[in-house]
Amino acid sequence: MTGISRDTDTQPHTEIILEAGRTERQYWRDLWRYRELFFILAWRDVAVRYKQTVVGVLWAVLRPLLTMIVFTVVFGKLAKLPSQGDTPYALMVFAAMLPWQFFSASLTSCSESLVGNAGLISKVYFPRITIPAAGVMVNGVDMCISFSLLLLLMLCYSFLPPPQIICVIPLILLAGLLALGAGLLLCSLNVAYRDFRHIVPFITQFGLYVSPVGFSSGIIPEKWQALYACNPMVGVIDGFRWAVLGSIPFPAFSLSVSMIICAALLWMGIRYFRSTEKTFADVI
Amino acid sequence: MGAIIKVEGLGKKYRIRHAARGQARYKTFRELLSEIPAAVRRRFNTSACAPSEVEDFWALRDVSFEVQPGERVGIIGRNGAGKSTLLKLLSRITDPTEGRITLRGRLSSLLEVGTGFHPELTGRENIFLNGAILGMSRAEVKRKFDEIVDFAGIEKFLDTPVKRYSSGMYVRLAFAVAAHLEPEILVVDEVLAVGDAEFQKKCLGKMEEVGREGRTVLFVSHNISAVSQLCSRGLLIKNGTLNLDNDINEVMRAYTMGHPETSGWSVELSPNAARYSKMALLSCELSAGGADGEKRLNIIHPGDKVTIKAKFSCNATVEGVSIGCIFFSSLGVRVLDANLAMIERTMKICANSVLEVCWEFQQIMLSTGFYNIGISAGTQGETLCDYLEILQIQVAEAQNSPYPYAYPSPYRPNFTLKVRHCE
Numbered sequence: 001m002t003g004i005s006r007d008t009d010t011q012p013h014t015e016i017i018l019e020a021g022r023t024e025r026q027y028w029r030d031l032w033r034y035r036e037l038f039f040i041l042a043w044r045d046v047a048v049r050y051k052q053t054v055v056g057v058l059w060a061v062l063r064p065l066l067t068m069i070v071f072t073v074v075f076g077k078l079a080k081l082p083s084q085g086d087t088p089y090a091l092m093v094f095a096a097m098l099p100w101q102f103f104s105a106s107l108t109s110c111s112e113s114l115v116g117n118a119g120l121i122s123k124v125y126f127p128r129i130t131i132p133a134a135g136v137m138v139n140g141v142d143m144c145i146s147f148s149l150l151l152l153l154m155l156c157y158s159f160l161p162p163p164q165i166i167c168v169i170p171l172i173l174l175a176g177l178l179a180l181g182a183g184l185l186l187c188s189l190n191v192a193y194r195d196f197r198h199i200v201p202f203i204t205q206f207g208l209y210v211s212p213v214g215f216s217s218g219i220i221p222e223k224w225q226a227l228y229a230c231n232p233m234v235g236v237i238d239g240f241r242w243a244v245l246g247s248i249p250f251p252a253f254s255l256s257v258s259m260i261i262c263a264a265l266l267w268m269g270i271r272y273f274r275s276t277e278k279t280f281a282d283v284i
Numbered sequence: 285m286g287a288i289i290k291v292e293g294l295g296k297k298y299r300i301r302h303a304a305r306g307q308a309r310y311k312t313f314r315e316l317l318s319e320i321p322a323a324v325r326r327r328f329n330t331s332a333c334a335p336s337e338v339e340d341f342w343a344l345r346d347v348s349f350e351v352q353p354g355e356r357v358g359i360i361g362r363n364g365a366g367k368s369t370l371l372k373l374l375s376r377i378t379d380p381t382e383g384r385i386t387l388r389g390r391l392s393s394l395l396e397v398g399t400g401f402h403p404e405l406t407g408r409e410n411i412f413l414n415g416a417i418l419g420m421s422r423a424e425v426k427r428k429f430d431e432i433v434d435f436a437g438i439e440k441f442l443d444t445p446v447k448r449y450s451s452g453m454y455v456r457l458a459f460a461v462a463a464h465l466e467p468e469i470l471v472v473d474e475v476l477a478v479g480d481a482e483f484q485k486k487c488l489g490k491m492e493e494v495g496r497e498g499r500t501v502l503f504v505s506h507n508i509s510a511v512s513q514l515c516s517r518g519l520l521i522k523n524g525t526l527n528l529d530n531d532i533n534e535v536m537r538a539y540t541m542g543h544p545e546t547s548g549w550s551v552e553l554s555p556n557a558a559r560y561s562k563m564a565l566l567s568c569e570l571s572a573g574g575a576d577g578e579k580r581l582n583i584i585h586p587g588d589k590v591t592i593k594a595k596f597s598c599n600a601t602v603e604g605v606s607i608g609c610i611f612f613s614s615l616g617v618r619v620l621d622a623n624l625a626m627i628e629r630t631m632k633i634c635a636n637s638v639l640e641v642c643w644e645f646q647q648i649m650l651s652t653g654f655y656n657i658g659i660s661a662g663t664q665g666e667t668l669c670d671y672l673e674i675l676q677i678q679v680a681e682a683q684n685s686p687y688p689y690a691y692p693s694p695y696r697p698n699f700t701l702k703v704r705h706c707e
Contacts, residue, residue: 015386015387015388016376016386016387016388016391017384017385017386017387018373018376018379018380018384018385018386018387019380019383019384019385020379020380020381020382020383034419036416036421036422037416037417040412040413040416040417040422041416044402044405044409044413047404047405047409048402048404048405051404051405051445052404119396119399119400120399120400120417121377122377123377123395123396123399123400124375124377124393124395124399124400124417124418125375125376125377125393126417126419193313193316195313195314196313278378278379279378279379281372281377281378282298282378
């Protein structure tokens with residue numbers, strides 16, 4: 001019993017007032033209080049993903065590996081697109097695929113997350129933003145597995161990574177925040193309008209072809225480069241190639257466009273999410 | 285310290301769309317887009333008054349009450365009265381439309397057993413997951429882990445995915461996690477509807493313990509005896525408003541007795557109101573007469589002769605029909621069932637005929653209390669009509685009886701007692 005009283009003592013008697021349009025103040029404090037839930041939800045999705053599979057986590061390795069092989073054969077061997085300098089085509093593809101798969105998987109799981117957790121939303125209170133955020137977090141695990149695969153691949157090609165490889169961390173963060181921003185918008189729209197469930201696969205599929213995943217950005221004609229950089233993932237992917245392979249110069253322009261778009265998306269996403277959040281339980 | 289929960293003028297409005305416009309519950313984006321021109325037209329052309337396809341529905345309105353720390357309050361009401369909406373508002377799942385709630389303490393709600401359980405995860409993993417969802421910290425769950433496992437009685441299956449659990453084990457584990465929450469306010473909705481009798485008893489015991497520890501409990505259940513056992517105070521919710529706020533026994537009585545359509549000793553029904561098409565109750569009448577010739581009084585005494593007459597209209601020809609008359613105690617327990625099939629007979633009903641059935645209870649041996657009388661008819665596989673709570677009676681001991689009926693039993697035996705004073 002002593003343990004219990006200690007517990008309640010550390011939490012002073014906070015007074016919570018619930019009124020129409022007045023949950024604003026305690027929201028961010030609650031978010032902090034429920035930080036454990038965020039990790040547990042992410043852990044749940046990771047734990048569940050490879051349950052009852054024979055090869056288990058190996059899927060996280062196989063998926064990018066197989067995609068890389070297909071892309072290398074189709075774009076590199078059949079279409080004979082140029083690589084960047086003397087970088088092996090397979091490495092160039094793999095370095096781009098890491099952030100792209102992280103982004104697209106995060107966007108997908110983020111936008112599906114609220115509807116998938118409808119049971120939770122209509123039965124328990126917690127800051128709803130933990131659900132889509134956990135959706136991004138989950139894919140970070142796959143991302144890490146793929147990254148170690150990349151390092152292994154580089155070892156095979158006896159390719160020495162440049163010192164700026166440390167920059168992948170902020171780049172991954174950028175990709176994650178991009179996915180979160182767009183995902184927040186999509187998941188809250190998805191609650192009311194299930195159309196977005198069909199739109200998201202289209203976005204990720206389309207995005208794969210307009211982002212420099214299977215090819216290098218160098219093959220885009222000069223006059224289209226500015227328009228091309230409006231795709232926020234161009235900056236992230238080129239940044240990745242710069243950081244991991246050092247095959248291209250630092251993509252300052254496209255990366256700053258990415259960051260601006262990311263900030264705008266996040267701002268919009270959080271705003272829209274917060275304004276519709278209170279109606280989730282009624283609509284879902 | 286004042287009230288731990290203070291609710292003032294609380295209301296929750298939902299908008300319901302009428303099916304007349306073929307609107308499904310989910311709007312699609314296309315529908316939204318196609319509505320824009322109509323909405324614009326409506327805005328500019330107020331004279332062409334569009335029929336209101338959206339109606340406001342107040343699930344809860346103007347509810348005010350206070351709960352003191354340590355109180356155990358039962359919330360009672362029919363289905364759709366607004367109980368669950370009230371709990372959802374208290375547990376911050378939805379926002380109130382008007383009014384305010386002030387909570388002075390950590391509140392945990394248990395609106396469903398096993399919320400967030402993941403079928404693929406093992407029992408052990410689900411304890412942590414569910415604990416976190418219900419607002420426990422990891423350390424808290426760890427500390428109580430053994431206690432939880434013990435309470436649920438699933439030691440052997442801790443590392444089995446819960447999808448392989450029997451439904452009983454699943455529910456036990458889910459309740460065990462929730463029962464070890466330690467909030468200052470615990471809100472519980474209808475969780476005792478599951479699990480076997482023994483486990484239900486265990487749950488009730490646990491919840492009583494929670495109450496004894498000085499925590500505040502708000503409890504909704506249709507298991508009326510559970511509510512009366514656990515709670516000292518009751519809130520009766522009726523059509524979205526707070527109908528009564530009183531001692532639990534008073535509230536229960538109002539709840540079980542307060543149906544306007546069933547007051548009095550005889551009742552006439554419109555055949556259109558029937559739920560089933562083949563048979564409809566037209567009227568039902570009760571008369572009682574004791575040995576002293578009391579007739580048509582509001583109260584009957586144990587041992588009275590009671591006659592119940594029911595008139596049905598039959599709309600189909602069915603064979604093998606039995607008709608029953610059931611007495612429910614005010615706690616909702618079936619205490620008496622007088623069915624035609626019990627005296628080994630079934631009958632045939634004919635289409636477009638009127639049927640009169642008369643039950644005669646030579647001596648009704650019910651204990652003191654309020655009873656609801658229900659009438660139903662059916663064959664082996666089909667219900668033809670079913671009326672619960674069609675009439676009520678109050679049974680009371682004779683006025684000069686010294687029997688203190690504080691804790692009446694459902695059955696009042698007709699007995700003799702020989703008393704002999706020995707040395």
